[in-house]
Amino acid sequence: MTVSQTTPRVGISACLLGQPVRYDGGDKAQPWLIGTLSRFVTWVPLCPELEMGLGAPRESMGLALDPATGDVRLLTTRSRRDLTGLARATAERLLRDAPALDGYILKSDSPSCGLARVPIRREGGRLRNAATGLFAASLRERCPALPLVEEGQLRDPAQRGHFLTRLFAAHRLRRLAPGGEALRRFHRGHESLLLSHSPGHCRTLGALLFGAEQRPAAVVRAEYAATFAAALALVSTPPKRVHALRHLLATLRARLAPAEQAEALRVIGAYRQGRMPLHAPLRLIERLLHDHGAPWAGAQAIFHSYPQELAE
Ligand code: SF4
DSSP: OOOOSSSOEEEEEGGGGTOSOSTTSOOOOOHHHHHTGGGTOEEEEEOHHHHTTOOSSOOOEEEEEOTTTOOEEEEETTTOOBOHHHHHHHHHHHHHHSOOOSEEEEOTTOTTTOOSOEEEEETTEEEEEEEOOHHHHHHHHHOTTSOEEEGGGGGSHHHHHHHHHHHHHHHHHHTOOSSHHHHHHHHHHHHHHHHHHOHHHHHHHHHHHTTGGGSOHHHHHHHHHHHHHHHHHSOOOHHHHHHHHHHHHHTTGGGSOHHHHHHHHHHHHHHHTTSSOTHHHHHHHHHHHHHTTOHHHHTOGGGOSSOGGGGO
């Protein structure tokens, strides 16, 4: 498979891109993914059920509880054929052969691709919203740091922003040149973003880099990547963002005129109280950093964590 090196590589349930791979021969095409996100990423589409050799159309399937063991099984709806072993072996093969990915978008409710709340059926009733699809479960187990999202979550601006932030940050880190200096520069550029998600992880990463020359570079890079992903997986809240913005402002304190300092604090406060959107203090502080000659701070990823067009 030929894949681009310059845009994030995103695994995706193939039906979401309009491929006719569903059990009924149809698709679940998502206009925003096809029309907008496609311009910024390299897709790696997969249909786990098609890869099981079942063809399209095929008999539908669902998750069911084995009454004897309590295990979740993947069964065809009418003939009750148990496909659990085949599904797991196929997922293992697909994930072993896949290129390195920066994120994954999964189809909700699918017994193969659903990330959460996939219905489990049992005799005489239905346990609702209970499970993860078998492919999604294998993906999560094999790639615990990979940003995962369902297509429905991307309709919510906050969840979409969180996924895109993680996706593009993962891509920047994966594309980073080898060596400790590149990693230290990366960390400096992401400090404010990290603070806005998890001040604790940010401190841990700083400590990891301190004295990292004494340890094998590959080990440091792997530890950094895992902790970095864990930090960004935590939701960024207004109080954490305010903390990050004040931290950035503090780097300029000696250079700011009193009126500039007061205005910046006023705008940060207005954001904290919900009277201004986040981009108001972000743009103001970015301009102040630029005007007062603080290039390292102005290059912080928090200002442009993903392409602006994707926020609209
Ligand atoms: S949800 Fe997953 S298994 Fe189902 S059609 Fe889409 S890609 Fe295939």
